Amino acid sequence: MPKLAYLGPEATFTEEALRILAPDAEGLPSANVSAALDAARRGEADGAVVPLENSLEGGISSTLDELAWGEPLLITAELLLPVQFSLLTRTEMPLSDVKRVYTHPAAITQCRGFVAREMPDAVVVPAPSTAAAAQEVADPGSPYDAAIAARIAGERYGLVELASGVGDRSDTVTRFIRLSRPGLLPEPTGSDCTSLVAFLTDDHPGALLEMLTEFSVRGVNLTRIESRPTGDGIGRYFFHFDFEGHVAEARVGEAVSGLRRICADVRFLGSYPRADGTAPQIKRGTADDDFAEAAGWLSRIRSGRP
Ligand SMILES: O=C(O)C(=O)C[C@]1(C(=O)O)C=C[C@@H](O)C=C1
Numbered sequence: 428m429p430k431l432a433y434l435g436p437e438a439t440f441t442e443e444a445l446r447i448l449a450p451d452a453e454g455l456p457s458a459n460v461s462a463a464l465d466a467a468r469r470g471e472a473d474g475a476v477v478p479l480e481n482s483l484e485g486g487i488s489s490t491l492d493e494l495a496w497g498e499p500l501l502i503t504a505e506l507l508l509p510v511q512f513s514l515l516t517r518t519e520m521p522l523s524d525v526k527r528v529y530t531h532p533a534a535i536t537q538c539r540g541f542v543a544r545e546m547p548d549a550v551v552v553p554a555p556s557t558a559a560a561a562q563e564v565a566d567p568g569s570p571y572d573a574a575i576a577a578r579i580a581g582e583r584y585g586l587v588e589l590a591s592g593v594g595d596r597s598d599t600v601t602r603f604i605r606l607s608r609p610g611l612l613p614e615p616t617g618s619d620c621t622s623l624v625a626f627l628t629d630d631h632p633g634a635l636l637e638m639l640t641e642f643s644v645r646g647v648n649l650t651r652i653e654s655r656p657t658g659d660g661i662g663r664y665f666f667h668f669d670f671e672g673h674v675a676e677a678r679v680g681e682a683v684s685g686l687r688r689i690c691a692d693v694r695f696l697g698s699y700p701r702a703d704g705t706a707p708q709i710k711r712g713t714a715d716d717d718f719a720e721a722a723g724w725l726s727r728i729r730s731g732r733p
Pocket residue numbers: 434438439440441442478480481487510531533534555556557558601
């Protein structure tokens with residue numbers, strides 16, 4: 428039975444994602460994303476499950492930065508999980524009595540409208556996770572009146588559900604990834620995603636366009652691009668890319684090696700099955716057979732057999 432570290436404590440959305448991604452795994456709750464990934468790096472766990480992005484909040488910065496700067500790990504699977512939030516308290520009380528709310532920063536963004544409308548005077552304080560907030564609020568000595576978390580966190584920590592569906596949208600989805608220490612890649616399935624991080628050589632006109640061109644000319648469809656600050660000053664960024672296809676496919680391999688040639692550094696984060704099962708768009712002339720045919724032709728003309 429594999430052991431997987433996750434953003435804990437019990438009853439986070441991340442634990443729910445882990446149970447779906449790896450139903451047989453033993454979960455190792457960790458205090459934050461870095462601790463979960465470190466447990467995988469150190470071998471205390473076989474891997475980790477962490478949130479990567481949310482359809483309202485965007486990228487989860489702690490995960491994006493760990494993937495870029497921390498000891499390398501490989502993404503081996505992804506999951507899209509619908510997330511619904513509840514307002515949880517120790518006892519029944521009018522909403523107007525809720526003055527201090529505790530929850531994860533991603534949940535603060537997703538429930539901003541509800542808080543502004545229903546509890547305009549409440550202060551919302553960031554917590555390490557939604558379940559950590561629920562666990563804290565369950566303590567009678569807690570300075571917080573309420574947590575925003577999953578309904579199951581309320582059940583797990585014995586809280587009252589004062590309001591349900593407090594997210595600003597009912598169709599919010601969080602994307603989770605499973606990571607392991609570097610090793611063999613998952614086999615191509617015909618519906619895969621590849622992720623990497625690219626660092627520019629220097630800042631010059633067209634630098635981003637040059638990177639995008641490596642994908643465009645090989646017909647590789649991007650699914651996410653996100654810039655993150657390098658920390659070296661205002662205006663210094665590196666880029667996260669997700670795109671359709673597996674690095675074992677010719678057009679994807681060519682795009683990745685093209686980036687490697689023009690960037691200061693490229694960190695490959697993995698090729699893994701897509702959660703939505705969508706087949707990649709393959710433009711005319713960019714299928715594996717097209718690359719193989721052109722490579723054969725090139726070798727023939729080079730050896731004087733056109
Ligand atoms: O706090 C949790 O329950 C988590 O699993 C983290 C997390 C996130 O980081 O986005 C997961 C889903 C929700 O979007 C809110 C919080």
